[in-house]
Amino acid sequence: MAPHEIELIEKARSGDTGAFEALVYQYDKQVLTIAARYVNSSDDAKDIYQEVFLRVYKGLKKFQLRSEFSTWIFRIATNVCLSYHSRRKRRAHVSLDQEQEVSDGEASHGVEIVSEEHSPHQQTVNAELSARVEEAMDALSPQQKIIFTLKHYQGYKLNEIALMLKCSEGTVKKQLFTAVRRLREALKEFA
Amino acid sequence: MNHKHIKELLPIFLYGDLSPDETAEVRQHLETCTECRGELESLKAFNAVLSGLPAVEVTGELLNEARQELRAALRRETVKQSLWERVAERAGKIFAPRYRFAFSAAAMLLAGVGIGYAIFYRTGFEQTKQNGMPLVSETSQNSRQSVNGGFLRGGTRTDNLHFLNLDPQSGEVEFTFDAVTPMRVKGNVNDEQVQKVMAHAIVNSDNPGVRLKTVSALAEQGEQLRDADPAVKSALITALKTDGNPGVRSEALRALMQMPFDKEIKEAVLFVLLHDKNSGMRVAAINSLELTSHEKRMSDADILRALKKKVQSDDTNYVRLQARTVLQEVSQ
Numbered sequence: 001m002a003p004h005e006i007e008l009i010e011k012a013r014s015g016d017t018g019a020f021e022a023l024v025y026q027y028d029k030q031v032l033t034i035a036a037r038y039v040n041s042s043d044d045a046k047d048i049y050q051e052v053f054l055r056v057y058k059g060l061k062k063f064q065l066r067s068e069f070s071t072w073i074f075r076i077a078t079n080v081c082l083s084y085h086s087r088r089k090r091r092a093h094v095s096l097d098q099e100q101e102v103s104d105g106e107a108s109h110g111v112e113i114v115s116e117e118h119s120p121h122q123q124t125v126n127a128e129l130s131a132r133v134e135e136a137m138d139a140l141s142p143q144q145k146i147i148f149t150l151k152h153y154q155g156y157k158l159n160e161i162a163l164m165l166k167c168s169e170g171t172v173k174k175q176l177f178t179a180v181r182r183l184r185e186a187l188k189e190f191a
Numbered sequence: 192m193n194h195k196h197i198k199e200l201l202p203i204f205l206y207g208d209l210s211p212d213e214t215a216e217v218r219q220h221l222e223t224c225t226e227c228r229g230e231l232e233s234l235k236a237f238n239a240v241l242s243g244l245p246a247v248e249v250t251g252e253l254l255n256e257a258r259q260e261l262r263a264a265l266r267r268e269t270v271k272q273s274l275w276e277r278v279a280e281r282a283g284k285i286f287a288p289r290y291r292f293a294f295s296a297a298a299m300l301l302a303g304v305g306i307g308y309a310i311f312y313r314t315g316f317e318q319t320k321q322n323g324m325p326l327v328s329e330t331s332q333n334s335r336q337s338v339n340g341g342f343l344r345g346g347t348r349t350d351n352l353h354f355l356n357l358d359p360q361s362g363e364v365e366f367t368f369d370a371v372t373p374m375r376v377k378g379n380v381n382d383e384q385v386q387k388v389m390a391h392a393i394v395n396s397d398n399p400g401v402r403l404k405t406v407s408a409l410a411e412q413g414e415q416l417r418d419a420d421p422a423v424k425s426a427l428i429t430a431l432k433t434d435g436n437p438g439v440r441s442e443a444l445r446a447l448m449q450m451p452f453d454k455e456i457k458e459a460v461l462f463v464l465l466h467d468k469n470s471g472m473r474v475a476a477i478n479s480l481e482l483t484s485h486e487k488r489m490s491d492a493d494i495l496r497a498l499k500k501k502v503q504s505d506d507t508n509y510v511r512l513q514a515r516t517v518l519q520e521v522s523q
Contacts, residue, residue: 008397011397015269015348015371016397017262017265017269018396018397018398018401019397019398020265021258021262021398021400022397022398022399022400025258025399025400028254028257028258029249029254032249032253032254032257033249036249036253042253045249045253045257046253046256046257046260049257049261050257050260050261050264053261053265054261054264054265054268057265057268058268129240133241151206151208152206152238152241157208158203158208173199173200173203174199176202176203177199177202177203180202180234180237183237183241184233184234184237187237187240190240
């Protein structure tokens with residue numbers, strides 16, 4: 001771990017919120033990007049972001065300096081993503097209307113869709129495909145979904161993903177293969 | 192390696208994440224297996240479809256919102272960590288079990304005195320109002336005070352707590368700690384007091400985001416910065432020359448160029464031109480020299496010497512080119 005990072009961790013542990021911010025701002029955009037890709041909703045991504053860094057803040061005192069700080073952050077991020085579905089289900093019990101709003105408002109605020117110009121027909125196809133991909137992704141198990149997101153969209157290496165999820169590389173390979181197979185089945189009419 | 196296993200490895204083969212041995216085996220198998228070659232092509236097509244979809248990008252605006260919300264959540268979290276929890280936590284570490292009860296009672300008494308003090312009696316820090324703006328001035332900084340004298344006020348956090356004495360018989364304890372009091376200052380950026388706080392933040396804040404926002408707020412003031420507090424100018428020069436964040440240095444340069452171009456600012460700009468490792472900053476320094484009055488540049492040997500040095504020896508092409516352009520303008 002870099003000496004400046006250790007220094008920031010020590011300061012943050014003693015309650016220096018400025019040091020804490022400087023520490024986490026090195027990784028927070030990646031965390032938000034993973035969350036946004038995982039949940040496809042800016043509001044939910046911000047919720048995940050906040051929970052991740054509150055857990056980091058609370059857990060900092062117990063953090064072992066011999067581990068990589070970034071790995072620890074991304075491990076927390078993946079855990080929060082994995083528990084996101086169950087929390088969302090609990091929320092659905094609280095307010096179905098609210099859940100509908102979340103669903104309707106997905107990818108509408110703050111998340112920018114960047115695309116090259118397409119014909120109206122292509123845009124329609126893309127919109128339909130996006131919806132189907134999202135549906136297929138939601139049908140994966142949380143672990144398969146996070147592994148596919150981290151590998152396919154974020155480009156992490158298998159051993160990095162294994163470290164984040166605290167599992168073996170073999171498990172990551174197996175789950176990735178299953179995720180790809182299930183997505184291909186669900187999207188076979190497009191590819 | 193069997194056919195089924197190779198098929199399972201193909202998605203990872205495509206991601207380029209197999210070990211060299213596995214990669215060699217897959218390649219070898221592909222040479223002889225038509226079915227797997229077909230599977231690979233199909234996988235490529237599938238990846239192409241997913242890659243062709245519009246990409247989701249997290250905007251700076253969303254990131255800022257997330258950070259602000261996190262900051263508010265952290266503030267709430269910090270408030271939760273009350274004095275009592277902190278003292279109790281320390282007590283648990285320091286005292287043997289048989290002293291804990293006595294210490295807890297004494298600490299509770301001290302906390303009670305502190306809370307009472309916070310409510311009924313405020314000295315040490317004063318809050319006054321001038322021109323509608325609350326000003327914060329520190330009037331005493333005693334590092335060691337008696338319990339009877341009072342030592343806390345509302346919102347004060349403690350840190351760096353050290354025990355000096357413990358008398359198990361009487362339950363009396365003596366300790367020191369740093370009292371950190373959150374303050375909120377609101378006022379016009381051109382106000383002298385506000386500028387002093389900003390100058391302090393530019394030089395002392397550990398948070399690059401805070402430094403950047405503070406310097407940017409000053410840079411936005413344009414010509415009004417001409418009359419800025421000398422502490423601001425000094426802080427901006429320090430930031431320009433020493434801040435580790437190029438964004439802060441760049442904004443400090445922009446702010447300084449709103450001020451009268453005197454010897455101090457000239458030296459700071461030339462320092463950047465000659466020593467900043469960031470080529471963008473060196474170009475910004477040259478561009479800022481262009482903005483200064485023509486007469487000053489013509490007559491200033493230091494600037495001409497620095498520019499010539501850059502033309503001859505800067506390792507970045509664009510910096511050499513810019514320096515040459517400005518020199519040519521000067522000599523016309």
